[in-house]
Amino acid sequence: MKKALVMLATAVAMSGAFAQTSAPASAPVSAASAPAAKAGHERNVEDRIAYLHTQLKITSAQETQWNAFAEVMRSNGETMGQLFQQRRAATNVSALDDMKQYATIAQAHADGMKKLVDAFDPLYNSFSPEQKKLADATFHQPGGEGHGHHGKGKGKSKDAAAAAAPASDAQ
Structure with a gap:
């Protein structure tokens, strides 16, 4: 289950591309570290x-469509980050509660992907x-492996790769 969660977190990162920090899912987040994690997450979204x-060589004529797409990435990232x-803050959860949390995350990912695709469509159609x-x-992922383009375009650490999913996988 944790491996699946890590894979989902990686895929979700674009939603902003966006995602989980390096703290394990079972580790509580202290009140002091939560703002730092949020700031790091937002920075990852903005970096993406x-x-x-x-990378896509967005032109000034495409800025309106681009901005709509970027806002969906930010919104998805915020949702997934929350x-x-x-x-991470939930402790001593039952297996049933763990599955319910995962289902909520998976549904948010699916909903975010739909929004992202809808925002990307007019942008893509404006491309040369x-x-x-x-x-x-x-x-594109050759061979249908994984989710998104983890690691493409930037030197990625393990944590950065988990926070940099593509628009096609983003929330």
Whole structure:
């Protein structure tokens, strides 16, 4: 279950691309460390947005569609960050409660992906052929492995990779 959660967290990161900090799911988050984790999570989302903006060569004519897409990434990231923070803060949960938390996270991921796809569609349709090739390469996973493009484009530590899922996998 924890391995599945880590995989989901990695996929969710784009939603902002976005995600879980390095604290294990069972470790409580202290009141003092929660703001730092949130700040780090928000920074990861913003880093991901900036990376994609550059990677996809967004033009000034595409800024309106881009901004809508980026806002969905931020919103998804905030939602997922809150859910993971709640999960980390929960202690002594039963197996049933653990499964319910995971189901909530998985549903939020699915809902966020739908919003992200809806925001990406007009942006992608505004792309030049070169930009479409860049987007296709940026978000494609050869062989259908995993979720998103973890590690593409930036040197990633284990924690950074967990926080940098692609738009195609994001919430």
